[in-house]
Amino acid sequence: MGADESESNMKIALLGGKMGTVPKYALPEENWSEDLLLAQRVISTPSRLAIVGYLYANGPTLRATLIKELSLDTSLVGRNLDQLEDLGILIGDPPRGERVGRSTRWEVNKERYNRMAKALYDFLGIDLLQPGQEPSEG
Structure with missing residues (x-):
């Protein structure tokens, strides 16, 4: 190039x-796609990347667990969870508006995550292997 x-x-x-x-x-x-812009926003800060990575690997998790496991500040985690939910990469259960007095379990929106990852890998020129697919020798 x-x-x-x-x-x-x-x-x-x-x-x-x-x-x-x-x-x-x-x-x-x-001309960046919505999915590539999402990737840029998710990886733009170490805390967002850590939160999404932890949730992707560990499944639905409470905010208190994220704070403890990632050793991040309470307000930083709260702010990033809200921002990542606004971006559509995270899903809160119960949904926003129904959270009064209830702990929210956070999880990655896998469909959105997969589209974001594909857009980023395409942009970087990285081939994603499908499950069970052998790497091609070149």
């Missing part, structure tokens, strides 16, 4: 400082 091709994949925000102008972060292209 040449320099021109890589520049067309994303925009770079530049930050000036003592070391000169350096890339601060990559901005998504306007």
